[in-house]
Amino acid sequence: MIIEINKLKKTYAGRTVTDIEQLTIGAGETVGVIGNNGAGKTTLFRMLLDLIRPDSGEILSKGKNVADNDQWKQYTASYLDEGFLIDYLTPEEYFIFIGSLHQMKSREVMDYLHRYEEFFNAEILDRGKYIRDFSKGNQNKIGITAALMQQPELLVLDEPFANLDPTTQIRLKANIKSLKSGTLTTLISSHDLNHVTDVCDRIILFEKGRVIKDIYTNENTLEELEAYFSQ
Numbered sequence: 001m002i003i004e005i006n007k008l009k010k011t012y013a014g015r016t017v018t019d020i021e022q023l024t025i026g027a028g029e030t031v032g033v034i035g036n037n038g039a040g041k042t043t044l045f046r047m048l049l050d051l052i053r054p055d056s057g058e059i060l061s062k063g064k065n066v067a068d069n070d071q072w073k074q075y076t077a078s079y080l081d082e083g084f085l086i087d088y089l090t091p092e093e094y095f096i097f098i099g100s101l102h103q104m105k106s107r108e109v110m111d112y113l114h115r116y117e118e119f120f121n122a123e124i125l126d127r128g129k130y131i132r133d134f135s136k137g138n139q140n141k142i143g144i145t146a147a148l149m150q151q152p153e154l155l156v157l158d159e160p161f162a163n164l165d166p167t168t169q170i171r172l173k174a175n176i177k178s179l180k181s182g183t184l185t186t187l188i189s190s191h192d193l194n195h196v197t198d199v200c201d202r203i204i205l206f207e208k209g210r211v212i213k214d215i216y217t218n219e220n221t222l223e224e225l226e227a228y229f230s231q
């Protein structure tokens with residue numbers, strides 16, 4: 001088990017946005033986190049990355065509370081939103097900076113990026129522009145690639161398919177699938193039930209901060225979720 005959540009609560013202005021009694025994620029799982037707008041998906045990810053603190057309860061990563069120590073930072077990579085980017089850098093400068101935090105030399109970073117040529121669709125590298133001047137979808141590609149490049153054990157992506165064109169969504173799914181292994185644990189939030197059931201082994205459905213469904217994906221999962229959301 002890599003993640004263990006115990007009695008986790010968060011409220012904003014008296015409104016419960018997270019209320020999880022107990023939830024564990026096994027190492028190597030690819031988990032889809034779904035739920036309607038405001039269900040608490042991003043709030044959960046932000047607590048997992050210690051960007052905000054819970055009112056009570058804890059999130060343990062490899063047995064240690066993420067709010068009390070920094071060890072999880074060595075094996076966790078994430079992309080939640082554009083706030084993770086550095087607007088005044090070019091994509092190359094940003095990738096090299098992120099790589100340097102993981103002891104990757106510039107050359108290694110640039111070599112590594114070759115494998116994303118198809119994903120980048122000739123729109124990211126060698127453009128001579130700053131990250132701030134890219135479209136939202138291309139900014140997402142930069143952030144997601146920087147997270148993947150860190151070769152983490154725990155990967156956290158918030159709505160990675162949002163703003164991507166259909167071709168890139170399909171390529172991203174293929175990338176995520178190719179990364180699946182015994183050691184990489186991935187948490188992906190998404191509103192796209194097709195993509196999430198295609199890529200994930202397990203789906204956790206939230207409503208008002210609570211876990212409503214926690215299912216291992218099978219051939220009926222998409223239908224079950226569509227039925228749930230069309231109520």
Ligand SMILES: Nc1ncnc2c1ncn2[C@@H]1O[C@H](COP(=O)(O)OP(=O)(O)OP(=O)(O)O)[C@@H](O)[C@H]1O
Pocket residue numbers: 012013017035036037038039040041042043044
């Ligand atoms: N800083 C904040 N101050 C007040 N309320 C907040 C804050 N952050 C989140 N919320 C509220 O918490 C609830 C959960 O928000 P969250 O962003 O976690 O949901 P979500 O499931 O990621 O939604 P979406 O699918 O729309 O991205 C929402 O009602 C939101 O308005």
